[in-house]
Amino acid sequence: MILRVEHTLHYSYTAAVLLTPHLVYMSPRISINQQLLAYSLEILPTPSLYFHNLDAEGNTQSMAFFNQNTESLSFKLNFQINSEPYNPFQFIYFPFEAEKIPFKYSATELNLLQAYFKQEGVTTLIHQFSRQIASEAYWETTSFLMMLARYIQENFNYEIREQGEANPPEKTLISRKGSCRDYAVLMIATCRAIGLAARFVSGYCFGNELQAHELHAWVEVYLPGAGWRGFDPTEGKMVDGYYIALAASADAELINPVKGSFRGNALSKLNTYVNIYEEFT
8 A cells, every 4th residue: 555645834923033943753654564665855944954863762853953034934744655554463462471461571671661651640540540441351451452542532522733732641531532642642641550661653544534634643552572562542443554653752742743943023823734645556
C-alpha cells in the first residue's frame, strides 16, 4: 500500500516578527514494515541555517534558524511511503510470565526504560481506573491494553483541539472527553499506573475520514519479547500498517511537529492542513 501524506502548518502574525530557533519533528519514522519512497519539506521564509540530528530518544529532529523579520511562517510537508500489511497481534511475550500484569521487566530493560515509567499525572483516581480495567481483563496484558483502548474510544466524547498542551490525564478521565492527545496521555498514565512502560507517539492514521485530515496521536507500550507495540485509544484498536509515526517520547510536549517562538509585538494564528490518501500504480 502506497500512502501519500500532505501536511501544511501556516503561522501568520499581525506584525513583522523575528523568529527564534525552531525544533521540527516532521520526518516519518521508518520501520521494518514501512519504507520512505519520497520526501520534501519546504520552509518559508527559508531558514538561514537548517540541519538534522537524532534527539535523546532516537527521533529525527531538525533545527531551523532565521535571521530576518517576517509576517508569516509555513512548513509544507509532502512524502510518499510504502506500508506493508501485517498482523499487529503476531508476537509472543518472553519471558512468558509477561502475559499477565503486573510483571517484572528485566534489569537491563528497567535501566533503559526509566523515562517511560514516570508517574507524573498518575493520581489515585488513575490507579483505581487502571486496576478496574485490569480486573475486567482478568489481569491479562494484551486484554488489558485492548480493553483500555476500547473503553476510552467507546465512553469518551472526541473533540478536535489543534493547539495547547494535552490535558492532565485525571481531567480527561473525569470529563470523559478530549482530543487524541488527551486520550493518549490518559492511556499512558493508566499503563504506567499498572507498571507498564509507555510513551506518546505523534503521526498520521489513514482509513478514518476524520483522522485522514488531522495530525494524530497514540500510545506505544513496551512488552517483553514483543518490543514497542502501538495502541490507539481514539480508534479503540491496535496500531497497524495504516499508521505512520513521526516521533515518540516519554513526554508528549517534546515532539510537537513544530516548536518555537518569536520576538515582537504581534499576535499569531495557526492554520493547518492534512491530507492522507492511497496512491495506486
